[in-house]
Amino acid sequence: MTGTGPNITAIAVFVAFVSLSLFITWWASKKTHSAGEFYTAGGKITGFQNGLALAGDFMSAATFLGLTGLAFIGGADAMLYTVAITVSWAFILFAFADRMRNLGRYTFADVVAYRLHPERMRVLAAAGTLTVAIPYLIAQMVGAGSLIETLFNIPYLGAVMIVGTLMTIYVVFGGMLATTWVQVTKAVLLLAGGTVLLVLVFARFGFSIDTLFERAGDLHPRGRGVFLPGVLYDDPISIISLGLAFICGTAGLPHVLMRFFTVPDAQQARNSIGYAVGIIGYFQAAIMIVGIGAIALLIGDGEYVDEAGRITGGANMVSIHLSRLVGGEVFFGLIAAVAFATILAVVAGILLSASAAVAHDFYARVIRKGDISDDAEVKVSRFATVVIAGVAMGLSVLFQNVNVAILSTIALAVAASVNFPAIFLALFWSGLTTRGAVAGGVTGLVVVVALIILSPTVWVNVLGNANAVFPYAYPTLFSVAAAFAVTITVSLTDRSERATTDRAGFPAQLVRSEIGEKP
Amino acid sequence: MSDEADILSDPEFQRILTLRSRWRWGLSGLLIGAYLIWAVGGIYYSAAYAAPFMGIALPWGMAVGLVIIALSIVLSIAYVRIVNRLEAEEIVERDKHQ
Numbered sequence: 001m002t003g004t005g006p007n008i009t010a011i012a013v014f015v016a017f018v019s020l021s022l023f024i025t026w027w028a029s030k031k032t033h034s035a036g037e038f039y040t041a042g043g044k045i046t047g048f049q050n051g052l053a054l055a056g057d058f059m060s061a062a063t064f065l066g067l068t069g070l071a072f073i074g075g076a077d078a079m080l081y082t083v084a085i086t087v088s089w090a091f092i093l094f095a096f097a098d099r100m101r102n103l104g105r106y107t108f109a110d111v112v113a114y115r116l117h118p119e120r121m122r123v124l125a126a127a128g129t130l131t132v133a134i135p136y137l138i139a140q141m142v143g144a145g146s147l148i149e150t151l152f153n154i155p156y157l158g159a160v161m162i163v164g165t166l167m168t169i170y171v172v173f174g175g176m177l178a179t180t181w182v183q184v185t186k187a188v189l190l191l192a193g194g195t196v197l198l199v200l201v202f203a204r205f206g207f208s209i210d211t212l213f214e215r216a217g218d219l220h221p222r223g224r225g226v227f228l229p230g231v232l233y234d235d236p237i238s239i240i241s242l243g244l245a246f247i248c249g250t251a252g253l254p255h256v257l258m259r260f261f262t263v264p265d266a267q268q269a270r271n272s273i274g275y276a277v278g279i280i281g282y283f284q285a286a287i288m289i290v291g292i293g294a295i296a297l298l299i300g301d302g303e304y305v306d307e308a309g310r311i312t313g314g315a316n317m318v319s320i321h322l323s324r325l326v327g328g329e330v331f332f333g334l335i336a337a338v339a340f341a342t343i344l345a346v347v348a349g350i351l352l353s354a355s356a357a358v359a360h361d362f363y364a365r366v367i368r369k370g371d372i373s374d375d376a377e378v379k380v381s382r383f384a385t386v387v388i389a390g391v392a393m394g395l396s397v398l399f400q401n402v403n404v405a406i407l408s409t410i411a412l413a414v415a416a417s418v419n420f421p422a423i424f425l426a427l428f429w430s431g432l433t434t435r436g437a438v439a440g441g442v443t444g445l446v447v448v449v450a451l452i453i454l455s456p457t458v459w460v461n462v463l464g465n466a467n468a469v470f471p472y473a474y475p476t477l478f479s480v481a482a483a484f485a486v487t488i489t490v491s492l493t494d495r496s497e498r499a500t501t502d503r504a505g506f507p508a509q510l511v512r513s514e515i516g517e518k519p
Numbered sequence: 520m521s522d523e524a525d526i527l528s529d530p531e532f533q534r535i536l537t538l539r540s541r542w543r544w545g546l547s548g549l550l551i552g553a554y555l556i557w558a559v560g561g562i563y564y565s566a567a568y569a570a571p572f573m574g575i576a577l578p579w580g581m582a583v584g585l586v587i588i589a590l591s592i593v594l595s596i597a598y599v600r601i602v603n604r605l606e607a608e609e610i611v612e613r614d615k616h617q
Contacts (some may be wrong), residue, residue, distance in 0.1 A: 087554045087594075090550055095543060151562055208573040213577045229565050229569075242558075270603070285589075288581065511526050512525070514539070
């Protein structure tokens with residue numbers, strides 16, 4: 001920021017949001033007693049509400065702030081992301097929505113454990129959930145810390161404490177019901193704020209898309225070259241890897257999959273993802289227009305962009321600067337507060353999914369083998385929530401200077417390479433066996449971590465080597481292929497007794513996955 | 520178990536199963552295919568992607584990207600409607616059997 005103190009509107013809107021979210025949590029806490037209520041709001045969320053919450057889960061600060069910044073820097077190439085995100089949600093709808101809802105109860109582990117060895121699959125699913133959730137949580141919290149530091153003049157440590165404490169309160173007291181309503185509130189705020197921003201930017205160009213793009217092409221240092229693809233990635237492998245990271249990764253995010261179970265039935269699950277695709281598609285298109293508008297409005301304005309073309313405060317600040325330029329101090333404060341609210345709502349959802357993995361999948365189902373009372377399971381979940389939140393807060397302080405993009409890449413790539421192949425093959429391939437799924441999951445994890453370490457983001461930028469061993473930013477093309485290949489090969493050659501049971505369970509699972517609970 | 524075997528061998532269930540999987544993989548393939556062709560095509564036809572779209576400054580590549588986003592939304596709405604209708608048929612069919 002250009003030396004301004006905390007913005008009064010930002011603080012007022014943020015305090016209003018936090019008060020409302022705490023009221024929601026208090027209201028939800030009176031309705032949250034059983035494990036089903038804690039994990040999935042008792043399955044009583046409507047399709048439209050859940051659609052907003054799902055869209056909210058994915059419209060994180062990373063997409064709102066990060067992608068506008070990417071459009072500013074990468075021009076046309078940013079669309080590789082926005083289009084992949086929208087397509088990935090449509091794919092989740094087509095491939096996963098019905099069958100997941102019909103087979104699961106609380107987490108995606110219920111689905112992969114349906115006919116396979118329950119304990120082994122739950123350990124794998126819980127590990128897959130935590131390796132996605134922890135890096136994702138840290139990425140969000142580190143991002144939040146720096147953002148809040150800039151926007152509200154609160155020290156980093158204080159910002160992490162605020163975010164960490166609030167997310168813990170939402171989840172511990174209000175469970176999924178509070179988490180969902182906080183997410184819905186934020187999604188509405190973000191959609192409204194984003195739409196006003198879009199309209200204000202458009203108004204600057206007389207609502208002409210022609211003038212907007214012409215001005216951006218005139219002002220950008222690369223001229224109309226900003227619309228040439230191939231600036232961020234110029235080889236097919238990188239581009240396919242990036243596409244797979246989103247298409248398979250989003251379909252493997254535990255906190256997204258968990259939302260399938262918060263609605264009463266498969267039809268509502270389907271409807272809710274239909275709504276989510278519409279909301280996300282609209283928002284992604286809007287982000288691209290706003291990002292190109294930022295080129296046309298911010299470049300040449302010495303206050304926001306320096307001589308070298310660098311954005312004051314970093315690329316993540318593009319939409320924040322833009323909101324101040326087109327909407328003045330009040331609107332800028334509103335957008336800043338919404339960005340903060342966005343982070344809070346997203347971390348709460350991720351935290352709940354991590355807590356369900358530990359308490360439900362690992363403790364209740366594996367350690368206690370299901371021999372646990374509902375009351376006790378909820379207590380364990382609340383305890384797990386507090387512990388995981390504490391760990392995430394500690395790691396966020398420790399990793400303050402880590403590149404947030406690496407953590408997000410890890411989270412999405414693990415979701416794509418560990419969770420996605422297991423769920424996909426469990427749902428659609430009768431030949432999948434427990435041994436195959438476990439071998440494939442471990443392979444996916446090892447390959448992802450190894451390739452990320454050897455990639456330019458870590459090998460060159462962090463470890464300081466001259467050339468990366470693995471030249472691509474996203475490992476997904478290789479890791480997803482390896483996970484599928486190993487899962488299928490091991491399953492086909494699996495002659496164990498368990499394998500026979502696994503395969504024999506498919507017809508019953510197929511019927512249940514198609515017609516739901518009541519045959 | 521015999522309940523499930525009954526349902527599995529029911530030709531009506533099989534018909535709906537086939538229809539649903541045709542829509543599922545057809546629409547997924549269409550969208551993912553369109554995305555990959557568009558995304559990879561940008562490397563080889565970058566000049567064409569940057570060219571103005573039908574006389575306005577919006578570049579072709581981004582216009583097509585916006586069309587794929589719109590297509591995702593339209594196909595999602597279509598899919599939800601189709602499967603909701605199929606499921607309604609399925610339930611009617613099942614009730615007739617019982």
